Amino acid sequence: YLSIRWLQSIAIVWLVLGSVAILVDSIEKLRMVGKFDDAPDGLFWHMLSLHAPSLLFTLWPLVVLLGTLLCFSGLARTSEMVALRASGLSARRFLLAPAVCVVLSSVALIMIVQPISATFLKKYETLQQTYGEQSNRLTVTGDGSIMLRSVLPNKAGYRLIRASGQPPLLDNVQILEFSADSSLRARYDAAAGQLDAGEWHLTDVQKYLVGKPTERVANITLSAELDPATLNETLTDPKLLAWDEIPEMIQRLKRAGFSILAYQLQFQQHLALPWFALALFILAAPLLSLIHI
Numbered sequence: 030y031l032s033i034r035w036l037q038s039i040a041i042v043w044l045v046l047g048s049v050a051i052l053v054d055s056i057e058k059l060r061m062v063g064k065f066d067d068a069p070d071g072l073f074w075h076m077l078s079l080h081a082p083s084l085l086f087t088l089w090p091l092v093v094l095l096g097t098l099l100c101f102s103g104l105a106r107t108s109e110m111v112a113l114r115a116s117g118l119s120a121r122r123f124l125l126a127p128a129v130c131v132v133l134s135s136v137a138l139i140m141i142v143q144p145i146s147a148t149f150l151k152k153y154e155t156l157q158q159t160y161g162e163q164s165n166r167l168t169v170t171g172d173g174s175i176m177l178r179s180v181l182p183n184k185a186g187y188r189l190i191r192a193s194g195q196p197p198l199l200d201n202v203q204i205l206e207f208s209a210d211s212s213l214r215a216r217y218d219a220a221a222g223q224l225d226a227g228e229w230h231l232t233d234v235q236k237y238l239v240g241k242p243t244e245r246v247a248n249i250t251l252s253a254e255l256d257p258a259t260l261n262e263t264l265t266d267p268k269l270l271a272w273d274e275i276p277e278m279i280q281r282l283k284r285a286g287f288s289i290l291a292y293q294l295q296f297q298q299h300l301a302l303p304w305f306a307l308a309l310f311i312l313a314a315p316l317l318s319l320i321h322i
Contacts, residue, residue, distance in 0.1 A: 032130045041099065042092050047085050050085075054077065058076050072156070083150050093309045093313075094312070132307055140272075147274075169278070175190070175191065181206075185208070186208040189205045195286035196287075199222045202218070202231060217237075217251070218237075234246050267291050267292045275296040
């Protein structure tokens with residue numbers, strides 16, 4: 030009975046807080062979509078729906094805290110707490126079932142909702158990159174290769190870069206350059222490359238420009254809107270990964286020589302969520318008034 034009452038309170042609080050959060054987020058999405066060029070009809074609703082699961086997932090600790098307060102305050106108002114104590118049940122016994130619900134629901138949230146939230150956030154990020162302001166984005170593939178999406182200066186297009194090695198020194202560099210309308214403009218295949226402040230230095234390059242014959246040059250320099258010091262900032266956001274994908278990404282980043290602190294922190298947050306929710310439940314439950322001293 031107490032578990033059902035707790036779940037009902039959680040549902041009410043989650044509905045109220047989620048509605049308010051989505052309403053506030055809708056204002057931000059309206060502002061964002063209004064700045065997009067050539068935004069299709071329905072883009073606002075599409076982006077809002079893709080971002081909603083992430084908002085609801087983020088609200089869970091607060092929902093547990095307020096939902097528990099709502100549940101036990103309601104039981105206290107109807108004198109059901111007094112009846113439970115009068116029946117001979119100790120506080121530990123009738124708090125056990127809701128506490129188990131807290132842990133199990135948090136685990137289910139991590140196992141089911143979080144991967145869905147991460148998948149939707151990836152699609153949301155893709156839409157934002159397609160219609161809005163583009164940004165540099167780096168990831169590491171399963172074979173240890175580096176994949177970088179780099180925005181060209183003055184937003185003239187973007188480059189897709191694939192290479193091996195540890196930045197800023199790279200091997201087997203392949204660069205595909207696209208114009209702003211995503212049409213291929215050039216391709217560079219280099220034996221080696223180095224990223225300096227605002228520049229790519231390529232060595233032993235096979236250069237191909239659309240409409241022109243292939244040309245081989247010893248060295249070539251390309252402009253870039255990033256440098257080795259800020260390269261870590263272009264890594265894929267850990268929130269875009271499902272919880273079971275994070276350990277594999279950590280191993281990839283280790284092999285590639287990148288910082289893994291943000292990914293480790295995100296993974297530990299997922300592991301700690303059930304126990305953090307349980308701690309909030311124990312904090313919110315009026316134990317001092319329930320336990321006879």
